[in-house]
Amino acid sequence: MNKLVLIDGSGIAYRAFFALPLLNNDKGVYTNAVYGFTTMLLKIIETEKPTHMLVAFDAGKTTFRHKTFKEYKGTRQKTPPELSEQLPLIREMLDLMGIKRYEKELYEADDIIGTLSKVAQKDGWTTKVVTGDKDLLQLVDKNITVSLTRKGITEMDDYDPEKVMERYEIDPIRIIDLKGFMGDSSDNIPGVPGVGEKTAIKLLKQFGSLEAVYEDLESVSGKKLKEKLEANHEQAVLSKQLATIDVHAPVDIQLEDLAFESNFSQALGDLFKELEFSSLLDRIGFEATIEEETRDFDIHVELVHDITETLLQKESAVLVETLDENYHYADILGFSIVNEQGNYYVPKEVALASTLFKDWLEDGTTKKIVYDAKRDIVAMRWHGIQLRGIHFDINLASYLIDPSESNHDLAAIAKRRKIHYVYSDEAFYGKGAKQHIPEEEKLADHLVRKAHAMLELEPLLSEELQTNHQSSLFFELEMPLAKVLAEMEIKGVAINEQTLKDMGIELNEKLERLEKDIHQLAGVAFNINSPKQLGEILFEKLNLPVIKKTKTGYSTSADVLEKLQGSHDIIDHILEYRQLGKLNSTYIEGLLKVIHPKTNKIHTLYRQALTQTGRLSSTDPNLQNIPIRLEEGRKIRKAFVPSKKEWIMFAADYSQIELRVLAHIANDENLIKAFNEGMDIHTKTAMDVFGVKDDEVTSLMRRHAKAVNFGIVYGISDYGLSQSLNITRKEAAAFIEKYLDSYPGVRNYMTDIVQKAKHDGYVTTLLHRRRYLPEITSRNFNRRSFAERTAMNTPIQGSAADIIKLAMVNMAHRLEEEELEANMLLQVHDELIFEAPKHEIEKLKVIVPEVMESAIELKVPLKVEASYGQTWYDAK
DNA sequence: GTGGGCACGC
DNA sequence: GACGTACGTGCCCACG
Numbered sequence: 001m002n003k004l005v006l007i008d009g010s011g012i013a014y015r016a017f018f019a020l021p022l023l024n025n026d027k028g029v030y031t032n033a034v035y036g037f038t039t040m041l042l043k044i045i046e047t048e049k050p051t052h053m054l055v056a057f058d059a060g061k062t063t064f065r066h067k068t069f070k071e072y073k074g075t076r077q078k079t080p081p082e083l084s085e086q087l088p089l090i091r092e093m094l095d096l097m098g099i100k101r102y103e104k105e106l107y108e109a110d111d112i113i114g115t116l117s118k119v120a121q122k123d124g125w126t127t128k129v130v131t132g133d134k135d136l137l138q139l140v141d142k143n144i145t146v147s148l149t150r151k152g153i154t155e156m157d158d159y160d161p162e163k164v165m166e167r168y169e170i171d172p173i174r175i176i177d178l179k180g181f182m183g184d185s186s187d188n189i190p191g192v193p194g195v196g197e198k199t200a201i202k203l204l205k206q207f208g209s210l211e212a213v214y215e216d217l218e219s220v221s222g223k224k225l226k227e228k229l230e231a232n233h234e235q236a237v238l239s240k241q242l243a244t245i246d247v248h249a250p251v252d253i254q255l256e257d258l259a260f261e262s263n264f265s266q267a268l269g270d271l272f273k274e275l276e277f278s279s280l281l282d283r284i285g286f287e288a289t290i291e292e293e294t295r296d297f298d299i300h301v302e303l304v305h306d307i308t309e310t311l312l313q314k315e316s317a318v319l320v321e322t323l324d325e326n327y328h329y330a331d332i333l334g335f336s337i338v339n340e341q342g343n344y345y346v347p348k349e350v351a352l353a354s355t356l357f358k359d360w361l362e363d364g365t366t367k368k369i370v371y372d373a374k375r376d377i378v379a380m381r382w383h384g385i386q387l388r389g390i391h392f393d394i395n396l397a398s399y400l401i402d403p404s405e406s407n408h409d410l411a412a413i414a415k416r417r418k419i420h421y422v423y424s425d426e427a428f429y430g431k432g433a434k435q436h437i438p439e440e441e442k443l444a445d446h447l448v449r450k451a452h453a454m455l456e457l458e459p460l461l462s463e464e465l466q467t468n469h470q471s472s473l474f475f476e477l478e479m480p481l482a483k484v485l486a487e488m489e490i491k492g493v494a495i496n497e498q499t500l501k502d503m504g505i506e507l508n509e510k511l512e513r514l515e516k517d518i519h520q521l522a523g524v525a526f527n528i529n530s531p532k533q534l535g536e537i538l539f540e541k542l543n544l545p546v547i548k549k550t551k552t553g554y555s556t557s558a559d560v561l562e563k564l565q566g567s568h569d570i571i572d573h574i575l576e577y578r579q580l581g582k583l584n585s586t587y588i589e590g591l592l593k594v595i596h597p598k599t600n601k602i603h604t605l606y607r608q609a610l611t612q613t614g615r616l617s618s619t620d621p622n623l624q625n626i627p628i629r630l631e632e633g634r635k636i637r638k639a640f641v642p643s644k645k646e647w648i649m650f651a652a653d654y655s656q657i658e659l660r661v662l663a664h665i666a667n668d669e670n671l672i673k674a675f676n677e678g679m680d681i682h683t684k685t686a687m688d689v690f691g692v693k694d695d696e697v698t699s700l701m702r703r704h705a706k707a708v709n710f711g712i713v714y715g716i717s718d719y720g721l722s723q724s725l726n727i728t729r730k731e732a733a734a735f736i737e738k739y740l741d742s743y744p745g746v747r748n749y750m751t752d753i754v755q756k757a758k759h760d761g762y763v764t765t766l767l768h769r770r771r772y773l774p775e776i777t778s779r780n781f782n783r784r785s786f787a788e789r790t791a792m793n794t795p796i797q798g799s800a801a802d803i804i805k806l807a808m809v810n811m812a813h814r815l816e817e818e819e820l821e822a823n824m825l826l827q828v829h830d831e832l833i834f835e836a837p838k839h840e841i842e843k844l845k846v847i848v849p850e851v852m853e854s855a856i857e858l859k860v861p862l863k864v865e866a867s868y869g870q871t872w873y874d875a876k
Numbered sequence: 877g878t879g880g881g882c883a884c885g886c
Numbered sequence: 887g888a889c890g891t892a893c894g895t896g897c898c899c900a901c902g
Contacts, residue, residue, distance in 0.1 A: 432877070530899055531881050550881070552900095557882060582883055585897055611893070615886085622895045625885035633884080658886095714886085714892040723891095782889055793892070797886095829886050 004120045004258065005050040006113045008131035009057040009101065013037055013090055015132040015149055017083045018780055025276040026416065033086040035277060038093060040130070040149075042283050045262050048128055052258040054116065055094055055101045056109035064106045065242055072242060074188045089275070096268040100258050107249050110136060114245035117144050120255055130156070135179065138245060140164050140172035155551070170204050177210040180240030191239045192232040199225065210240050297421035301448045304346045307354040311346075313339040315367040315391075317454035320376050321447055323429065323437070326620050327379040328489070328596060328603045333437065336447035338455050345444035352383065364388035369458045371395050371410055371450070373479070374608060377486040394454050396478050397461040399609035400470050404772055408609060414453040417460050422453045469768050473802075477767060478608065481805050484812045484824070485606045485616075492601030493623070493825045493835075494643035495591065496871075503635065504588040507580050514577045521570040528577055531556050542568055559723075579632065587627065587636045594621045601643065606827070613794050614769045614801040615829060624828045626872075637873035642835040643823075650822070650841070651875035652848045652866040653831035656681050657800045658713040661766070664858040665795055668745025675860035682706040688742035689735060708739050712746070715793025717785065750792050757791035765798035766856065767806070803862070804830060807855040814851050818843065833872065841868055 016036025023032040044050070065072045094101050102112055113136065117127045121143050129136055132149040140146050140159050147156040157163075164172045181200035183191020195203075203220070207213045213220065214233060220226045229236070269286040272278070304311060316339035322330035335346040351357050360366065361380065366389040370376050373393040380387045398405065398413045405412075411424035428446050429435050437443065465471050519525045522541065526533045535554030538544045547563050548555040558578065564571045596603050607617045618624040626640075627633025642649055659681055663671035674684045686697045686705035697705075704725060711721045722732035740747040754776070757763050762772040771794045776787040808827060815822055822836030822844060832852070836844055849864040856862075869875040 527899080529882095529897090532900075552880065555881085578883080582897075586884075586895095590896075607894090613893075615893080617894055619895065622885085625883090625895065627884065629885085710886095711892085717891050719891055780889085782891065786891065789892075797892085831886090 002052060002120075002123075002125040002255075003048065003050045004052040004054075004116070004125050004127045004255065005044055005048055005260075006116055006127060006129045007041075007044075007053070007055040008109045008113060008129070008133060008136065009055040009090070009094075010109050011132045012040060012130065012149070013083065013087060014079075016040065017080070017086070019149075021775055021778075021783070022082060025274070029089075029275070030082045030086055031089075031275050031277075033083055034089045034093060034275060035280075037090050038277065038280060041093075041097065041099070042280065044128075044130060044147075046283070049262075050128070050260055052125075052255060053099045053260040054112075054253075054258045055099055056112040057101065057103040058108045059103040059105050062106065063108055064246075065108075069238060069242055071188055075185070076188070093268075093271060096265060096271055098264075099260060100253075102251070102253060104249065104251060107246070111246040111249040112251055114139055114247040115249040115251045116253075116255070117141075118247045120144075123255065125255070128158075135175065135184070135243060136245070137164055137168075137172055138175040138243075139247075150551075169201055174204050174209065176240050176243045176245075177204055179243035180210045180236045183239050184243065187242070189239045189242050190232075190235050192228055192236050194228045195225070210236060297449075299421065299445065299449055299452060300343060301444050302342050302344050303444055304344050304350060307346070307350065307357045309356075310341050311337055311339070311344045312356070312360040312366070313341055314365075315339060315369075317369040317451040317458070318361075318376075319371060319447055319451045319454065320379060321443075322375065322379045323435075326605060327375045328382065328605070330379055330382075332379065332383060334440075334443060334447060336444070336451040338448060338451035343448045343452060345448055347440070358385055362386045362388050367391040369394070369454050371454055373482040374486045374489070374606070377483065378489055381486075381490050390479070390483070392458050392462070393479060393482060394457055394461065395609050396482065397465060397474060400474055400478060400769065401461065401464050401468060402770070402772060403609075403612050403614070410450050410453060414457060417457060419453050419456055422449050468770060470770070473768050477802070477805055477809065480809045480812075482608060484808050485608060487812070488824055488826065489603055489605060491823050491825060492596065492599055492603040492643075493833075494601050494641050495595055496639045496641045497592065497595065497600070499639040500588050500592055500636075503639070504584060504592070507584045507588060511577065511580055511584065514573055514580070518570055518573045518577060521568070521573065528574065529581065534574070538564070538568075538570075542570065544568060559726075579630070583627065583633055583636065587633070590621060591636075591639070604826075612771055612790075614765060614798040614805075616801075616805075616827060623826055634873060638871045640872035641870070644835075644837070647835050647837050648841065648868045648870060649872050649875045650834040650836050650844050650848070650866065650868040651831060651872070652834075652852060652864050654800075654804065654852065655863040655865055657803065657830050657862065658796050659709060660858060660860045660862060661799045661803070662712065662746065662749075662796050663860045665766070665799065666743070666745045666749035667859065668743045668749070670743050671746065672860050682709060685709055685739065685742075689738045704735065708735050711736070712739070713793070713796060715789040715797075717789060753795065754788050754791050757787070763791050763794050765795050765802050767799070767802040769798050769802060771798065800830065803855050804832070804852075807852040808832065810855060811848070811851045814847060818847065820844070820847075833875070836868075844868075 013033050017033035020032040020036045022030060023035060024030050091101060104112060113129055117129060117139050120127045121141060125143070127144045129139055129144065129146045131146065134148060136146050137159055140161055146159045148159065149155065150157050161172055168178070170178065178200050179189065179191070181192050181195045181203065182197060183189045203213050207216065213229065217226060217229060220229060264284040268284060269281065272281055272284065316337050319336045321333040323333060324330035332348050334348050335351045337344045337346065346357065362385065368389050369392045370390055371394045373390045373396070377387045394410065394413060395408055398408045409424055411422040414422045423446055429437065465474050515528060518528055522537045526537055528534055532553055534556045538556065539546050539554045544564055544567055546554055547560045558575065561571050561575050591602065594602055602621065602623070604618045604623045605620045607619060610617050627636055640649065660675055663675055674681060682702050682705050683694065683697050685708060686701040687694060689705055689708065690701050692701070707721060707725050718729050718733040718736055721735065722729045725732065753763060757773050757776050761774065762770050764770050771790070773787045773791055775783040776791060778784045778787065804827065808824065811824055811832070815824065820836070820840050820843065822834050822840050824832060824834050826833040834844065845866055849866055852864045853862045867875050
């Protein structure tokens with residue numbers, strides 16, 4: 001059976017261009033439309049497995065339609081040059097993929113597609129049309145389906161005749177009548193003014209066609225409508241004509257010529273590499289390979305059998321290779337050292353057996369350039385080495401220079417700075433099941449290349465940091481913080497395993513009971529954890545009203561279920577099942593799984609070079625999302641205990657740090673005054689937004705005010721606020737307006753920062769952390785709006801992150817100075833958690849708030865609340 | 877192995 | 887007027 005795929009090339013290119021941010025490769029060539037187009041093609045090839053393919057393009061500005069209506073597409077904006085310059089690349093891509101393309105003078109892509117789809121239909125073929133243009137739905141027929149891009153570029157909705165009927169309630173061919181009435185502003189087709197989709201469909205359902213409506217105009221209900229139709233008769237007929245795809249266009253190609261096979265050439269792989277589509281390479285059957293220019297670079301490697309003084313210089317790039325992502329468990333593969341004396345590879349056994357080498361690693365007076373200081377410190381510590389003398393972390397530097405850079409691998413950092421001789425780890429070791437460690441000679445070569453690049457990169461990155469005014473952010477904040485975090489990770493947090501296990505047993509019993517009840521209420525056994533099965537039960541079997549749909553089916557999220565509460569007893573049970581199930585799988589079973597066998601503690605990994613705002617993140621396990629808001633979940637914290645008897649857990653959190661930062665940055669008098677007077681900020685906001693006095697603030701007002709503050713801090717939209725408060729978007733927008741009226745300094749800040757971001761291309765935090773926002777000038781409303789909210793939010797959230805990081809570095813020094821035994825263990829964005837002997841409590845109660853509050857001086861005081869107890873749970 | 881849906885924290 | 891809307895991590899399911 002032949003399967004033909006016809007693609008609206010012009011439409012998809014246009015769509016891809018606007019759907020994706022303006023990407024470019026290292027030569028500055030724009031690639032977003034090519035990339036989007038290509039991912040769409042690959043998806044189609046993979047899912048449809050076509051035997052024949054054609055991409056049709058519009059031939060030029062003038063088409064036969066302009067003869068009847070010279071203003072056709074008259075309001076179209078000129079194609080942006082950033083897109084035009086990508087069209088030849090798309091053509092080249094198609095040629096290399098072996099996909100035929102076609103354009104015809106005076107005809108549009110639609111007409112070519114229409115004509116060929118009907119020829120194929122006659123020959124008994126199956127055809128799929130891929131487009132972003134709803135007009136093409138008129139082609140839907142037996143054996144012809146139309147795929148409309150939905151959001152982005154690779155997500156599509158398939159329309160067969162039934163689906164068109166379901167969506168529009170008319171036959172596919174009546175799409176042209178619909179267009180006749182509605183018109184189309186993007187093509188400058190007038191239609192009948194005042195008639196939209198709803199009215200047009202009503203008319204077509206009643207009369208059948210546009211012509212039939214005009215033949216029997218008297219039967220049309222509504223005087224106004226009748227007048228509008230009468231006055232625009234000619235225009236409606238013309239509009240229908242313009243919207244009609246010519247299925248008899250003079251297309252001079254045979255279907256057989258469109259044969260397609262998906263075995264791709266090396267030339268295509270080369271083009272992908274040139275355009276930096278590395279993530280797509282394996283989809284066309286190419287591995288990420290080491291490029292020739294990289295391989296050809298000759299580097300002399302000295303394999304070290306005996307450690308001597310000569311290779312241990314005052315300044316070196318040092319690499320300790322650990323393959324396991326989780327460096328608490330990672331084995332060391334080997335070391336490389338590159339300095340002015342040479343390029344050395346030191347096998348693991350040689351390195352670990354040498355006291356000379358160990359002493360050098362532990363020598364704080366030598367300057368070591370590393371790629372990931374925290375990983376190196378921790379990994380070596382597990383092998384008994386106290387790494388010191390770290391001077392420069394390549395990864396951290398790259399992150400500070402541009403956190404949005406998607407790839408901070410050494411090879412990528414190097415390549416962006418014209419250093420091409422490093423292999424990417426993925427290309428060298430392989431990924432997934434194919435990962436393996438090559439023979440020692442190759443490994444030595446790889447590691448030495450990496451260290452060599454590190455040595456070469458250090459001055460380049462230093463220079464960039466300096467240009468960005470980020471030297472002190474780097475050397476005085478992030479570098480010292482890496483060491484502090486390493487110590488926290490190594491120390492780990494002790495866990496009372498039995499507490500977790502007991503909670504697990506209790507939870508399992510409750511879950512079993514709940515499951516039984518739910519199955520009974522449903523009348524059938526099913527998997528409650530499957531949103532798909534749950535949706536079928538709720539909305540098909542029990543016929544509950546559908547509140548929201550996801551792209552794959554019914555939404556069963558908590559906010560949907562909450563709206564269904566009361567309509568069926570099963571809902572409450574499901575909500576409870578979900579809540580307890582989450583606790584059990586993520587927090588009980590999940591945490592038990594990651595207790596380190598050697599220490600019986602949990603050692604998280606902080607990601608210091610990941611988030612766009614400068615916050616840390618925590619993985620393996622994530623200790624930054626341990627439940628607190630609901631009591632059942634909060635109990636999990638009872639399992640987090642001090643590592644020594646007679647010790648306690650001590651917690652200290654910043655109160656409203658983001659809003660204080662906002663008061664400072666925005667220099668808002670009202671907000672500054674509120675903080676200086678020590679007011680409850682949510683109550684204060686409620687007073688201002690609702691215009692009431694202190695004692696008139698109801699709990700609902702305060703809740704709403706709190707959500708508005710939350711929105712300001714996290715940069716959510718009016719839509720986001722409306723969702724969290726369950727109010728309309730308009731009401732949410734009104735709240736935000738009221739807020740900004742009350743805090744004019746904040747309003748000015750919001751306006752100014754967006755302007756500044758447009759001008760500079762980036763925003764910064766108090767300590768010069770930087771976030772680029774290229775989309776702030778996007779023509780796409782969503783992208784632009786998002787960038788604008790990010791511009792407002794990042795300086796707030798990022799500065800708060802700067803402050804707590806600074807406090808952590810200071811705290812580590814202070815604990816040492818005071819010779820306290822207390823250990824700093826965890827950071828949860830605005831909170832620090834310690835363990836300490838009881839006799840240090842009184843001292844900590846003074847020192848910890850003092851260090852945190854004095855981390856930085858703002859126009860408002862910083863406030864810290866501290867508490868302690870037997871477990872993390874009790875430190876509240 | 878991957879993407880989607882969901883839920884946890886800040 | 888629609889668009890699709892704080893971030894990050896991890897679980898389970900369903901798909902190939």
